[in-house]
Amino acid sequence: MPLFSIVVLTYNRKEVLAELLQQLDGLTSPVVEVVVVDNCSTDGTEEFVRASFPAFTLVRPPENMGAVGRNRGMAVARGRFVITIDDDILGLDATAIERIGSMFAVDSRLGAVCFRVIDHYSGLVCNWCHPRDPGTYAEFSFETNEITEGAVAFRKEVLDQVGLYPDEFFISHEGAxxxxxxxxxxxxIRYTPQVTVSHKYAQNARPGWRRYYYDTRNDFWLAIRNYRPLFIMLHLVRRLPATFIYAVRDGFLHYWVKAVGDALLHLPEMMKQRRPISRETHLKLRLLNKEKPGLGFYLKRRLFARRVKI
Incomplete structure (x- = not known):
């Protein structure tokens, strides 16, 4: 039985995947297994992995499941600790895995560890979703209420208790x-700079409609599935105007409108999945969010930055 399972999600990026799998091939041992989830690639990824890395477990869902395709790999993972990374995340080595194991060993209430992610080309911190200013806190460990889905480690027994990502989300807010x-x-959930990986973005990063649609739709579903009535309203009042502004700014308003319509259309399905978190958890989330940087930080980062990397 392996101690660690490394789950890699990939879709039509065989070249960068090959670079990652070469790195991971040196880690495989009785205590480390690698699971590759091929999200229905059409570039020969499945054949490449089977031929070049036969020791790895290959999972291929019947259709592209988006980011929540990780669920298929996490479901078959046998390790006590499950590490999930994207196909363009590099630098996970034996030292990092040892540090992850040590962090879980000393704290039985640690459910997940989020890694520091730096841009492969600039060396700057990227993929930051945590409720603190990266300029100040990127070099420190702290408790967070977010998950960097493509660079995180979980205690498997915690996943067994709480479940995986919601399949319906496809992409966006599944970590929250x-x-x-x-x-x-x-x-x-803790962020730590002790485990640092690099994100090798495609140079032609793909802006498009997906974030504008899925961010908006899943804001509704995240709130309905998890929050109490007052916090549903607070969440949507805070989030929907922001996604509306971004959509108008970048010419994707029709996708924002469609997202709202689809969210409401499927509201009965989300209501069936509703499991509101406790008042104590709501309080903890609010306390963690109090550490968020001020309005100026988000204006600079989002409003004046054109579009998004996906």
Whole structure:
């Protein structure tokens, strides 16, 4: 039985995947297994992995599941600790894995560890979703209420208790949904710079409609699935105007409108999945969010930055 399972999600990026798998091939041992989730690639990824890395477990869902395709790999992972990374995340080595194991060993209430992610080309911190200013806190460890889905480690028994990402989300906010459930079960999520990986973005990063649609739709579903009535209203009042402004700014308003319509259309399905977190968890989330930087930080980062990397 392996101690660690490394789950890699990939879709039509065989070249960068090859670089990552070469790195991970040196880590495989009786205590480390690698699971590759091929999200229905059409570039020969499946054949490449089977031929070049036969020791790895290959999972191929019947359709592209988006970011929540990780669920298929996490479900078959046998390790006590499950590490999930994207196909363009590099630098996970034996030292990093040892540090991850040590962090879980000393704190039985640690449910997940988020890694520091730096841009492969600039060396700057990227993929930051935590409720603190990266300019000040990127070099420090702290408790967070977010999950960097493509660079994180979980205690497997925690996933067994709270479940995985919601399949319906496809992409966006699936990490916040899982984080709320982990915290509600009494576990902590921590960010640490002791484990640092690099994100090798494609140079032609793909802006498009997906974030504008899925961010908006899943804001509704995240709130309905997890929050109490007052916090549903507070969440949507805070989030929907922001996504509306971004959509108008970048010419994707019709996708914002469609997202709102689809969110409401499928509201009965989300209501069936509704499991509100406790008042204590709501209080903890609010306390963690009080550490968020001021309005100026977000204006500079989002309003005046054109579009998004996906």
């Amino acid at each position: 949904d899982l984080a709320a459930r982990i915290i509600d079960r009494g576990y902590e």
